[in-house]
Amino acid sequence: MQAADAGRRATIWGLMILLAMACARIEAPPGGPPDREAPTIRESRPASGSVNLDTRPEFRFEFDEWVNRASLSGELYLSPRHEGGLELNWVGRTLKARPVLPLDSGRTYLLEMGTGVRDLAGNRLASPHRIAFSTGASLDSFAFAGWIGGYRPNAKVMIWAWPLDSFPVRPLAPAPWQTRPDSSGGFRLLNLPETAFRLFAINDLNGDGRWSPATEPAALASADPAPGGYGNVRPSLYLSELELDSLALTAVQPEDRHHLLLEGRLDLPGRPGRAAQLSLLELADTLGRQIPLLTLREEEDGRYLLVCGEMDSLTYWLRFKDGSDSVSFRGLAYTQNPFQGFERPVRLDSKRRLHWLPPRGLKTQARTAAWVGQGSDSEAVVPQFLDALELVWGLPRARAGDTLFLSPGIFEGMAxxxxxxxxxxxxxxxxxxxxxxxxxxxxxxxxxxxxxxxxxxxxxxxxxxxxxxxxxxxxxxxxxxxxxxxxxxxxxxxxxxxxxxxxxxxxxxxxxxxxxxxxxxxxxxxxxxxxxxxxxxxxxxxxxx
Structure with missing residues (x-):
């Protein structure tokens, strides 16, 4: 009798252990057709657009199916960024979240769930889910949309946004505002304060939520969205590791301190058959300091946007290699005096692009051209292909009342x-x-x-x-x-x-x-x-x- 009771107790304990293991590890049911449907959120509370919330509100997300709870790591975030993070609790398929520390009073926030959240079959959310709310009586209303490319599916892409006047020299840590792209690369930033923003994106390969420049592709946006006249821009980004094996350059066009437009054809991975004339070696300023190259984006008209780190000086050098000879081409970064140092002759077209035409008969010599106001170190070696080349320089986004600066050049070696x-x-x-x-x-x-x-x-x-x-x-x-x-x-x-x-x-x-x-x-x-x-x-x- 005692042996029978002991057997029954062992059986009961075994069933309890199996039940506990089943509850601890939620898995997709075996059999049936494979699950290829993305998970969705049936309901979230409070409703987006809510105002006058408590500084420690509770948020609820009810999913339509079981999700991989581990995939939520780093995918639920508040913008602007808030110290202390969120405490999370699960009740069945419903996620509860609450700020650990009280939020600021009278401020607009956006709670966003990124597309890295997966169901048990590995399907991701199709688009970020957002709850805009305010601890005050109203919501900020500035918003814009954009697009990002250059990454593989399932990459952990993060798009960061700083107010333009606080963009860091090296954007290693997350910005106050952030978002994720949807499955097509589109993204939106909503309920922002009325100010200009600069966007930066990374492919977070190591999953630490920070940018590792040596290993992680990154991108700066093609435009700085701002309320008013520039609020309707659609900033675009292209993540790239800059494997520039060959470049057929026809023009260089600086847009601001970070963006250079390269006109020409380029060999990119998976896109063979492009003309190959030059290989890009490095980008350096006039003091010889190398400027990090962050990303490359192809324009619709066949040009490429080369995005680099902050350029401290008025000018930069693009260094190329043609055969065995290294040559340099000099350009201008955007400053408050954006056109000091332009040479003869330049012209401005209706699309706000400044053109530089080499003088007819210009010889390719060690001292072909020197620039005014830069001293004896301003000499440049002009490649032979510049004999009949028109270099197009884009103007920074300018407003009424800005000054156009024109400075001459001094030329030697004319025909x-x-x-x-x-x-x-x-x-x-x-x-x-x-x-x-x-x-x-x-x-x-x-x-x-x-x-x-x-x-x-x-x-x-x-x-x-x-x-x-x-x-x-x-x-x-x-x-x-x-x-x-x-x-x-x-x-x-x-x-x-x-x-x-x-x-x-x-x-x-x-x-x-x-x-x-x-x-x-x-x-x-x-x-x-x-x-x-x-x-x-x-x-x-x-x-x-």
Whole structure:
């Protein structure tokens, strides 16, 4: 009898142990068709858009099926980021979450569940699930959407957002706001404060929630979303490890301190058959400090966006390799004076792109070109393919009232040495449907009266005016067409340019169509165009330059 009781007790204990093991390890039921349906959240509480919540509210997420609870690690997060994290509890298929520490009063938050959450068959959430709420009486309302690519399915991609004025030099730790992309690469950031943001994304390969630059691909967004005029942009990112084996470069276009647009064709993994002429070696500033290359993104028009780390100096060097010879090409990063150092001649097109055209006959020599204001270390080696190349430089996103800075270049090794040592000129395009136009030119700093500097105004080959340079300079009753203006130093004081005296021109050309839409272009104010004169002219020397 005792043996029978002992057997029954052992059987009961065995069943209890099996039941406990079954409860501890929830598995997909065996048999039947494979589960390929993504899990969904049937209900979440409180409702998104709730206001006046307690500073330690409880959130509930009810799933339509059992999920892998371990997959929730790092996939539930508050924006803006809150110290202390969340405490989590499960009741069947319902997840309960509550902030460990009280939230700030009167602030908008977004609780988001990322797409890394999986069901027992390994299917991920199709899109992030969000609850926007406020511990105050209202919600912030700024929002934008974007796209990210360059990663494989099931990658743990994190998109971070900082207010533009607090973006770190090295974005290693998570930002105050973050999100995950959906299954198609789209993402949204919602209920943000009214300020400009900068986006940065990583592929968190080691799962630590931080960026490891040596091993993890990263990307900076193609645009900085901001309320108002720039709030409708769709920033895009492309995660890449920058395996740039070959690059056929035709143009370089800086957009800001982080973005360079490369025009050309490139061999990418899985995309063979592209032309291969140059190999990208490194990106460095003028002090020789290497700038980290973060990502590469293909534009719809075939160009590539190269994203790099913060550039501290005005200029950078892109180093390429052509055969056995290393050559460098010099460009400009965005600063408050974004165009110091441009060479002859440059022009600005209607798409806010600045073009640099090498002078005809430019020779490829060790000292082909030097840049004004940078000292003897500003020499550059120009590759042979620049003989017939137009380099396109994109303007930073500019607003009305910004100043367009144009500085000349000094060239050596011209064909036949027939060019003057330095040139400076600008050109303005008048709309063809305007018979008579008026324009005011503002020079910074304003030239004093009775200087030897004069300005010639031409329409094509026709000389319209030759006058003393003053600021502001009023131009009235201008015919339609291309208006060019040339500065020169009146060496003999006769009030006109004498070619035989080799009075130097200083040449930098910018073409700006005069239309109302130009009020959003650099250099345009309600009064007209403001030009920052080259360094040589800033003192308005009365001596021969």
């Amino acid at each position: 036949g040495d027939t060019w003057p040592a330095s040139l400076a000129r600008f050109a303005l395009e008048l709309p063809p449907d305007v018979e008579h136009g008026a324009l005011q030119l503002l020079f910074v700093p304003a030239p004093p009266a009775n200087t030897p500097w004069r300005i010639q105004l031409r329409m094509g080959e026709t000389l319209l005016s030759d006058r003393e340079l003053v600021s502001p300079l009023e131009l009235a009753e201008l015919p339609a067409g291309w208006l060019s203006a040339e500065l020169y130093f009146d060496r003999n004081g006769d009030g006109e340019w004498t070619a035989g005296q080799l009075e130097p021109f200083r040449h930098a050309e910018a073409r700006l169509p005069l239309t109302d839409s130009l009020q959003v272009y650099p250099g345009w104010t309600r009064e007209g165009l403001e030009l920052q004169l080259p360094e040589e002219l800033s003192q308005w020397n009365t001596a021969t330059p």
